[in-house]
Structures are given as C-alpha cells and as structure tokens.
Amino acid sequence: MREKVILYNLKVIAVFLLFLLGPISGYSQKKNKNKENGTEIAKDTTLSKKGKKYNDLVKKGTLKKGLFNIIQVKTDVYFEIQDSLFKREFLVVNKVSQVPFQINEYGLNKGMNYENKVISFYKDTIANKVWVKSYLPKVSSPKDDAITASVKNNFAESIIEVFDIESKNNDSTSVVIKVNKIFDGRQKSFNDLLSNVGLSSSLKSDLSYIESTKSFPKNIIVKSQLTTSVPEDGIPTSVTLGVTSNIILLDKTPMKPRFSDNRIGYFTEKHWYFADAQQAMLEKELITRWRLEPKKEDEERYLKGELVAPKKPIVYYIDPATPKQWRKYIIDGVHDWQTAFEKAGFKNAIIAKEPTENDLDFDIDDVRYSVITYAASPKSNAMGPSVVDPRSGEIIEADIIWWHNVMTSLQSWMRIQTGPIDPKARGNTFSNEHMGEAIRFASSHEVGHTFGLKHNMGSSFAYDVESLRSKEFTAKMGGTAPSIMDYARYNYVAQPEDSVTVITPKIGEYDKYAIEWGYRWYPPNENETVKLNTLIAKHQNDPVYFYGEQQGEIIDPRSQSEDLGNDNVKASEYGLKNLKRVVDNILSWTYDKDQSYYETGKLYIGAIGQWQMYNRHVMNNIGGIYLNPTVHGDNKQSYVPVPAAMQKRAADYLVKNVLTIPQWLFFNDILDKTNPLKDTPLGPYEYTPYTLSRELQYDIMYKLLGDDRLLRMTENELYQRNKTNEKVFTVNDLFKKMHQNVFAGTIQNKSLTILERMTQKNYVDILIVSTNKLFEKTEPKKTIEIQQTLNMPHLCSDLDDEHMARNINQSFLKRVTEVTSDKKGELYKVLQLLKIKKSTGDQSTQNHYLDLIQRIERALNNTTF
Incomplete structure (x- = not known):
C-alpha cells in the first residue's frame, strides 16, 4: 500500500513540473541552439x-x-x-x-x-x-x-x-x-x-x-x-x-586460422576456445599470415601441384623518400622470397615496386598499402611489423621501417667480420654495389618478419664450422645459415687462405620450408592439420629444418644471436684469428688524410665488441641445455645437457681469452692515436683500455657465475648421474678451473701484474656481490646491472619481445640451494689462500692481498680467522 502512495505522489509531481516547465525537450517541435557552434540543429x-x-x-x-x-x-x-x-x-x-x-x-x-x-x-x-x-x-x-x-x-x-x-x-x-x-x-x-x-x-x-x-x-x-x-x-x-x-x-567471415606449432617459428595471436563437449577450455595460438589463395578457376591445377598466381598477391611499395641508389636492392630483397612461395605452390606471389602515376590515391599511411618506409634518423635499425586481424591472424598490411643509419650497422658487421677475407669491406666508405648487397640481405630479413616469420636463432647450428671454410659448401648452400631469419650475419669463420666468396646471409632451406608450412593452401573442408604434421615429420631429423627460439637468458647455446656453426668454441677461435687481423689493420683501413681518428676509434670499439660477442657465445655452453621442441611419438629428448667435454672446452676458452686479458686487443699501437670510441647523444665517448677491459671481464665472469647457470649445472649433475652415470661438468669443476687460473700467480708466490690483480678483484667481488644477493631481504631492491657498453647493433631487436622462448624457473628460494654453499665455499678457499700468501710478492701485490682479505672477511661476517 505504501509503494502505491509513493507512485501516485510521483505522478502528481511530474504533472506539476510539466505544467511549470512546458513540454519536455525530447518531445518539443522547437529547435535548440547547439552550444558548440551556435548553429541550429x-x-x-x-x-x-x-x-x-x-x-x-x-x-x-x-x-x-x-x-x-x-x-x-x-x-x-x-x-x-x-x-x-x-x-x-x-x-x-x-x-x-x-x-x-x-x-x-x-x-x-x-x-x-x-x-x-x-x-x-x-x-x-x-x-x-x-x-x-x-x-x-x-x-x-x-x-x-x-x-x-x-x-x-x-x-x-x-x-x-x-x-x-x-x-x-x-x-x-x-x-x-x-x-x-x-x-x-x-x-x-x-x-x-x-x-x-x-x-x-x-x-x-x-x-x-x-x-x-x-x-x-x-x-x-x-x-x-x-x-x-x-x-x-x-x-x-x-x-x-x-x-x-x-x-x-573487417570481413564478415574471418580468414580460416592456422594453428601454431612450436617446431616452426611464426608470430601468433592467442585464442581461447570453449565448447559444450570439452572437459577443459582449449587454448591455441593462431599464426599470423597473409590470406594467399588460388583463384577459383585455378584450384584444381593448384591441388595437382602446378604453380599458380594467387588471387591477391602481396604487394610492397617503396617509399618515394628512399634514396634512388638503394631502391633496386630493397626490391631485390623482397623478390628473393619468390622461390620460397613457389614451395607453397604460388608463383609471382610477391611484388615490390615504386608507386607510379597510376597509383593516384597512394598514401604511405593508408593501410591498403604495405610500404617499406625510409626514415631519416640517426637510429641504426630496421624492423618489419604487421597489422593483423586478431580474429584470425590474417595480416592486413605490413610496415617495414628502414632507418637511414642502418647502413652504419651493416658496414660495421662487414668490416669486422669479413674485412680479412674481402678487400671490398675495409674502407671507411663502401661502393654502392657492396653496400647494396648488404641492404638486400637486410631487406629480405625484414620482409620475412612481415610474412609472419619469427627469428630462428637456432638455424646456424645446422652447419659444421669447418664447412663454413669450404668454398664449395658455401657456394652450394648460398649463405651462412639455412635461414635468413637467424642473426647469422657474415662469415667470420672463413680464413683468408680459404678463398670463400659467398659470405652474405641468403634465404635458405628452412625459410622455404616454413613458408610452405604456413602458406600452402588447402580446401576449406579439408583437415589440414594431418598434412601440416606430415610435412614437419618429413624434416624433423634434419638439423637444416631445426627451429630454435630466441631467448632472454640463453639456456640453449644453439639458439644465439650472431653466432655461426655447430661449435661455438671452434667458431670463436677462428673468429679471433680474423679479429687479430682486423686490429692489426685498423689504422690503415680507416686512414683518411687530414681527418680525425673518429672512424678509427669507432672501428676499434667494434672489434672489441666482436671479441665480447665471441666470449658470450662460448660462455653459454657452460650450464647449457639443448631445448628441443618435441611432441608425443617423435622419440626425441626435450632436454639435453650440453656435453661435458664441450662445457670443459668452453671454460678453457674463457680462461685463455677472458681471465687473461688479450694484450693485442687492449694494449696496442692504436692507443697512440685514439681510445675506443662510442657514439652517444652528447658526442663520441672514449673508453680507456684498463677501464674497458675490467668492465667487460667483469661482465663475462658475473654471468658465468650466475645463480641460474650454476643451478642448471647442479640439476644436470643430479639427473645425469642418477640416470646414466655419464661424465658431468660440475659446479666444483668450474670453480676449480677458475681458482687455479685466477690465482695462478699467487700460488706460485709471484708478484702480480695490474691485470692479474684486476682479475682477482673482479672474481672476489662477483662472489661477494652474488652471495649477498641470495640473502637480501624480500623488499624490492635494485639488482646489479652490468653496463652493456659494447652492445653490437641488432636489426629488429624488439620484435620478439612479446614472444619470448621457453623459460625454466630455477629462481625459487635460491638461498637454500647448493649455489650458496658453492659460492661461500669458494670464498673461504680464496680467503685461506690469501692469508697464507699475504706476505709474498711486491708491495702492490701485498696491498692487494690485504684488501681482498678484508673484503672477504667482512662479507662472511667473520673477522676472527
């Protein structure tokens, strides 16, 4: 009853208001003034x-x-x-x-x-x-x-x-x-x-x-x-x-999606599927690809295996702002993919061209046009992202961004990696033809991304290192790796006496296979999964078709950026031989009368960066695990520890080339003219050799003794010995080798050089810092970050950020793992040695020992030894 009274009263009030205010505006036949512009609407x-x-x-x-x-x-x-x-x-x-x-x-x-x-x-x-x-x-x-x-x-x-x-x-x-x-x-x-x-x-x-x-x-x-x-x-x-x-x-009916397979590298769109018949939600990933289909009248010919032109080819336009001398090479880099699409059954599938007068409404920013955009910028990079229909993974349009200064990266790679075997790659300026071939390679790589292909960092592992020194093999294979989507740059393995001439990355067998898997057309009602799996099974045991994902922290040393061949130690040793030749010739290769030593300093720091890159390639074999993408029934092992012999060789390489700082690289005649130079927004920045060598040595040693690496070695020791009793390279083996070499002069009662004292300080500091981190409070603290002084240039380095590789969690409660005992044990061992030897050597050596003793005792909270 109360509710009815309230409703009645509300009606009375509404009528009264209508009488006072007049008709409600929504029912008025009058016009109102628009407050924005005063016009009547x-x-x-x-x-x-x-x-x-x-x-x-x-x-x-x-x-x-x-x-x-x-x-x-x-x-x-x-x-x-x-x-x-x-x-x-x-x-x-x-x-x-x-x-x-x-x-x-x-x-x-x-x-x-x-x-x-x-x-x-x-x-x-x-x-x-x-x-x-x-x-x-x-x-x-x-x-x-x-x-x-x-x-x-x-x-x-x-x-x-x-x-x-x-x-x-x-x-x-x-x-x-x-x-x-x-x-x-x-x-x-x-x-x-x-x-x-x-x-x-x-x-x-x-x-x-x-x-x-x-x-x-x-x-x-x-x-x-x-x-x-x-x-x-x-x-x-x-x-x-x-x-x-x-x-x-967008089309009313999206393109039929193709589901990803972790044995082939495509960018993906995640998708959830629900259905009444399920017992759990199904999560799948759709690969990103263009809608490439035969014309209706060509479908029968296509299915019989004939090459046919697609209903709608993939067309790339060259930005009119691109310098004329480079346009041909960029176009050639696009057209080099024709052979890959022929493996998928399509001819003339890709077209690259300059816009003409017939393209009356051409606009670079119009999504109907895929454009290789040329950006005037000091940035040294290129990348190939795409616009994707997230409903199906269909690529609607591609945008390759080509920064003008990418040529500085290409030139740096070629001078340092191929200068010893190719006279065309030595000067401060290359011929247009030589630079053009490098642009062609970079164009092909970036275009590959716009087809949906991810980096395949594991591809280069397919080639034996010695094969890269073979003129016949390199001519036959046409590149440094089976995939141009690897970061396998130029052939730094080949020596001058090898007479190798094919040294530039090319589109390879993996690329053709990946395009076939992603783009071969199947009739709408056909179950394509069986045929796609059959194609993978056909190639699964051939390393040429291996796909290795890009990683953050490198776990699988096969899948590294910038490396070559199936043996990082051997490849890096060959690389060092060539790098010595580069350093010996830096002053002559960069000579330019009446000009400063800017180019000399730049090439010099690039050579040092190449040395550090070799060090990282080798280091990642220690505690490394081969991560194989596997499925039920393929009889493959998913996790294979890097063989102990390889890990031991890697440790020996680091002892020889990192724990012992190479004099030929850091202390030579170049320093009479210039320090290593790095460009910064404030101008060239100089690095002194002692400071630079100390920082880079610390970088390698810190990562070598990283907790996750040592934990992988512990896991490997536990698993392998329980399973096969195979020889294992253990954490104790690593510390023993490090200790014997870092403190070799101390054990022999010698006076230490500045560099030997530097190495010992780095080693002790790393053990102290990393051990203390294991016992930090749970509140957030800034972790140690090693300054990446010599990052070598990369193409499209941020494309895969959202598609990183498998991560293995080994970070839980590190303070109660063997890592703590191993690191503290090594600190105690060093402390006992130093206490015995503290009065040996010259005054600088003794001062050094007293300093280290105090640091270690303070770190261990034990001053009574």
Missing part, C-alpha cells in the same frame, strides 16, 4: 526525416564518399554511417606520420604503428546516440552450444565512446555524427598516442587539430596534428606529431 526525428539538417550540412561543407561518407563543414568533421555498417567489426590502426627533431631522438619515426583495436558502432534511436564498443576477439565457441551464452556474457564488449546523432540522410538509412573529439586530442578512445609511445605528458587540445580526411570503399583515413610537450634541457618544449588513424572494415 533539429533534435526531433521529424525534421531529421525531412532531411533539412542533412542537406544543410552537405550544402555548407564538402562531401567525400566511401566507407563512411565524410562531411566537413569548416573545421567540423562528420561521419555518415550507413545502417548496414552498424554492428559490423572495424579495425582502428594508428600510425605516426610526422615527428619533430626531439621525438626523432626518442627513436619514434614516421610509419610506426602504435595502436590497434577492434570496434563496432551501435545506433541507439531512443537516446539519439551512436555508441562505440570494443572487445578483444580472442575467444570463440560454437554458435549453437549452450556455453556460447556464457561466453558472450563473460567476454563482453566495453563502451569506449558515444556520439550524438546530429542528423539523418534523406531516406533515414544513415546517421551523421560529429567526430572531432576523437581525432583532435580531446578524447583517447580511438587514438591514445602518448600512452602508446611512452610519453608521459598530456596533449594540448588547443594546439591540436584534424589536418585532412580521406574515404575509400573499405577504409577511411584521418590525419591529425597533435601537440604535447617534452623536457628539453629541463624546460618543457612543445612538440607536434603527425598521426594517421585508419578505420578498416
């Missing part, structure tokens, strides 16, 4: 149906017809959305199209795609609005299954934007919305530039605007100028970025 459907406002908009502004008709009235931009497009799925793709100097320095350049999302538009005639919703298309279920209702509710769309309906067209089959706010920086719903590029400032909407618009049958483009501020010398400085937002209509 009809709010009632009757006027909209008559089309007065729509006709006024079109009459006052300009109309561009396409996916959405775009109406522009002065600075106001309107989208006219057809009723048929509501509830359809669109992909928003945002790209950088212009950057000022300050942003260029951050490494952000034209052509970079920074944000994609799937959206849909919904018309609300009651509220007179258009809602925009977004979702992550990573979940599927059969249409008629009961669980599908739950899937819809548990993975629903989210509202990201709303627009007032400003008008309707004359027959009410479309509505008009004003869209300025999503492109001029006021709203982040469609284009969150700053968050995605890592700038922590905010956009200045009064200094931002929509620059231009284009509309095409399946996509629209809106270009904007967005202004923010960045600190420059501590002072906020305004910077304006040009951005291009594409809105693409």
Whole structure:
C-alpha cells in the first residue's frame, strides 16, 4: 500500500513540473541552439526525416564518399554511417606520420604503428546516440552450444565512446555524427598516442587539430596534428606529431586460422576456445599470415601441384623518400622470397615496386598499402611489423621501417667480420654495389618478419664450422645459415687462405620450408592439420629444418644471436684469428688524410665488441641445455645437457681469452692515436683500455657465475648421474678451473701484474656481490646491472619481445640451494689462500692481498680467522 502512495505522489509531481516547465525537450517541435557552434540543429526525428539538417550540412561543407561518407563543414568533421555498417567489426590502426627533431631522438619515426583495436558502432534511436564498443576477439565457441551464452556474457564488449546523432540522410538509412573529439586530442578512445609511445605528458587540445580526411570503399583515413610537450634541457618544449588513424572494415567471415606449432617459428595471436563437449577450455595460438589463395578457376591445377598466381598477391611499395641508389636492392630483397612461395605452390606471389602515376590515391599511411618506409634518423635499425586481424591472424598490411643509419650497422658487421677475407669491406666508405648487397640481405630479413616469420636463432647450428671454410659448401648452400631469419650475419669463420666468396646471409632451406608450412593452401573442408604434421615429420631429423627460439637468458647455446656453426668454441677461435687481423689493420683501413681518428676509434670499439660477442657465445655452453621442441611419438629428448667435454672446452676458452686479458686487443699501437670510441647523444665517448677491459671481464665472469647457470649445472649433475652415470661438468669443476687460473700467480708466490690483480678483484667481488644477493631481504631492491657498453647493433631487436622462448624457473628460494654453499665455499678457499700468501710478492701485490682479505672477511661476517 505504501509503494502505491509513493507512485501516485510521483505522478502528481511530474504533472506539476510539466505544467511549470512546458513540454519536455525530447518531445518539443522547437529547435535548440547547439552550444558548440551556435548553429541550429533539429533534435526531433521529424525534421531529421525531412532531411533539412542533412542537406544543410552537405550544402555548407564538402562531401567525400566511401566507407563512411565524410562531411566537413569548416573545421567540423562528420561521419555518415550507413545502417548496414552498424554492428559490423572495424579495425582502428594508428600510425605516426610526422615527428619533430626531439621525438626523432626518442627513436619514434614516421610509419610506426602504435595502436590497434577492434570496434563496432551501435545506433541507439531512443537516446539519439551512436555508441562505440570494443572487445578483444580472442575467444570463440560454437554458435549453437549452450556455453556460447556464457561466453558472450563473460567476454563482453566495453563502451569506449558515444556520439550524438546530429542528423539523418534523406531516406533515414544513415546517421551523421560529429567526430572531432576523437581525432583532435580531446578524447583517447580511438587514438591514445602518448600512452602508446611512452610519453608521459598530456596533449594540448588547443594546439591540436584534424589536418585532412580521406574515404575509400573499405577504409577511411584521418590525419591529425597533435601537440604535447617534452623536457628539453629541463624546460618543457612543445612538440607536434603527425598521426594517421585508419578505420578498416573487417570481413564478415574471418580468414580460416592456422594453428601454431612450436617446431616452426611464426608470430601468433592467442585464442581461447570453449565448447559444450570439452572437459577443459582449449587454448591455441593462431599464426599470423597473409590470406594467399588460388583463384577459383585455378584450384584444381593448384591441388595437382602446378604453380599458380594467387588471387591477391602481396604487394610492397617503396617509399618515394628512399634514396634512388638503394631502391633496386630493397626490391631485390623482397623478390628473393619468390622461390620460397613457389614451395607453397604460388608463383609471382610477391611484388615490390615504386608507386607510379597510376597509383593516384597512394598514401604511405593508408593501410591498403604495405610500404617499406625510409626514415631519416640517426637510429641504426630496421624492423618489419604487421597489422593483423586478431580474429584470425590474417595480416592486413605490413610496415617495414628502414632507418637511414642502418647502413652504419651493416658496414660495421662487414668490416669486422669479413674485412680479412674481402678487400671490398675495409674502407671507411663502401661502393654502392657492396653496400647494396648488404641492404638486400637486410631487406629480405625484414620482409620475412612481415610474412609472419619469427627469428630462428637456432638455424646456424645446422652447419659444421669447418664447412663454413669450404668454398664449395658455401657456394652450394648460398649463405651462412639455412635461414635468413637467424642473426647469422657474415662469415667470420672463413680464413683468408680459404678463398670463400659467398659470405652474405641468403634465404635458405628452412625459410622455404616454413613458408610452405604456413602458406600452402588447402580446401576449406579439408583437415589440414594431418598434412601440416606430415610435412614437419618429413624434416624433423634434419638439423637444416631445426627451429630454435630466441631467448632472454640463453639456456640453449644453439639458439644465439650472431653466432655461426655447430661449435661455438671452434667458431670463436677462428673468429679471433680474423679479429687479430682486423686490429692489426685498423689504422690503415680507416686512414683518411687530414681527418680525425673518429672512424678509427669507432672501428676499434667494434672489434672489441666482436671479441665480447665471441666470449658470450662460448660462455653459454657452460650450464647449457639443448631445448628441443618435441611432441608425443617423435622419440626425441626435450632436454639435453650440453656435453661435458664441450662445457670443459668452453671454460678453457674463457680462461685463455677472458681471465687473461688479450694484450693485442687492449694494449696496442692504436692507443697512440685514439681510445675506443662510442657514439652517444652528447658526442663520441672514449673508453680507456684498463677501464674497458675490467668492465667487460667483469661482465663475462658475473654471468658465468650466475645463480641460474650454476643451478642448471647442479640439476644436470643430479639427473645425469642418477640416470646414466655419464661424465658431468660440475659446479666444483668450474670453480676449480677458475681458482687455479685466477690465482695462478699467487700460488706460485709471484708478484702480480695490474691485470692479474684486476682479475682477482673482479672474481672476489662477483662472489661477494652474488652471495649477498641470495640473502637480501624480500623488499624490492635494485639488482646489479652490468653496463652493456659494447652492445653490437641488432636489426629488429624488439620484435620478439612479446614472444619470448621457453623459460625454466630455477629462481625459487635460491638461498637454500647448493649455489650458496658453492659460492661461500669458494670464498673461504680464496680467503685461506690469501692469508697464507699475504706476505709474498711486491708491495702492490701485498696491498692487494690485504684488501681482498678484508673484503672477504667482512662479507662472511667473520673477522676472527
């Protein structure tokens, strides 16, 4: 009864208000003033149906017809959305199209795609609005299954934007919305530039605007100028970025996905599958690939094994800003993949070309065009990301970013790795032909990424090191590894007397096999999984077709960046022989009359970086495990410890070349002219040989004695001895070898040189620091980070960040593992030796011993020895 009284009173109040205020605005036949621009906009459907406002908009502004008709009235931009497009799925793709100097320095350049999302538009005639919703298309279920209702509710769309309906067209089959706010920086719903590029400032909407618009049958483009501020010398400085937002209509029926296999390296999109018949959710990964299909009339010929042209080839355009002398080589690098696609049954599958007058609406920022964009920047890199339909893994468009200064990396690799065997690779400047061949290789590598291929860092392990010294073998295989997707650069193994001439990476057998697996077409109703597995099984025992994932911390030494051959020790020893030849000739190779020694210092630090790279290649065999991608029934072992003999050889190499600092590399005639130089934003930075050798030695020794490496050695000892009683290289073996060599002069009562004392200090400090870390409190503390002084240049080094390899967790409760005992035991052993020998040697040696004794005693909290 009480509820009825309340309802009655509410009705009375509503009638009273209606009397006082007049008709409710939603039912009024009057017009209201739009507060934004003062123009009259009809709010009632009757006027909209008559089309007065729509006709006024079109009459006052300009109309561009396409996916959405775009109406522009002065600075106001309107989208006219057809009723048929509501509830359809669109992909928003945002790209950088212009950057000022300050942003260029951050490494952000034209052509970079920074944000994609799937959206849909919904018309609300009651509220007179258009809602925009977004979702992550990573979940599927059969249409008629009961669980599908739950899937819809548990993975629903989210509202990201709303627009007032400003008008309707004359027959009410479309509505008009004003869209300025999503492109001029006021709203982040469609284009969150700053968050995605890592700038922590905010956009200045009064200094931002929509620059231009284009509309095409399946996509629209809106270009904007967005202004923010960045600190420059501590002072906020305004910077304006040009951005291009594409809105693409996605196909109603997505491409049939192909599921990943960890024995072949493709980028992937994760997807969850629910079904009534399941006992657990199924998680799969869809590989990213282009939709490459034969024409309908060619399907029978294709299935019989004939090569046919695809219905829609993959086309790459060369940025008109690319210097003319390099265009041919970039195009050749793309076309080199034709043979790989022929293995998949397609001829003329790839086209690379310069835009012509016939490409009237060509726009680099238009997602209909895959472009190799040339960026004027000091950054030395290149990368090949793609725009992907996340529903299926279909690659819609590819953006290869080619930074101008990538040639400095190519030149550095060639001079240091091939200078001893190739006179063309020695000077400060290469011929266009020689640099062009390097550009061709880099082009092929980056294009491979845009086909969906990941790095295959394990490919180079397929070739025997001695084979890389064979002129016949290298000519036959046509490269340094079976895959151009490896970081197998140039042939640093071949010696001058070998007369090897084929020294540049090429597209190899693994690449052709991977493209066949990813792109061979099968009829829609055919179960392709069986045939794909058959293809893998056919090649599974041939190392040429091995796929080794890129890793963070290297566990599998076969899958390393920049290495060559199946024996890191032997390859590095050959590399050192050539590196000595480089160092002996640095002054003559960089001679340029009346010029400074800048090029000399740069080449010198590059040579030192190559030495450190060899050290890392070898070191990762110690405690290494071969990680084999396996499946049931293949009779392969998933985890194979690196043989003990190989680990021992690796330790011997490090004793010879790291614990003993090479005099020929760090103390030579070059130092009469220049120190090693590294470029920085503040100009060339010089490193003195003592400081640099000390830092780099510490880097290797610290990583060599890392907890995870020692734990893998302990695990291996426990497992192998219990299983096979095979010879194992143990933690104690490693410490014994290190101890005997680091303290060789001490044991013999000799006076120590500066470098010998340096090595002992590094060794003791590493043991102290790493042992103390095991007992740190649980609150967050900054861990020791070794300065990566000599990072050698890499191509596309950030592409695989979200697709890292298998990680083996060995970090739980390290303080109660054998690592603690082993490291403390070694410290006690060193302490006892030093106490016995503290009065031997010259005064500098004795001072050194007293220093180390005090450090160790303090670290062990024991001053009573």
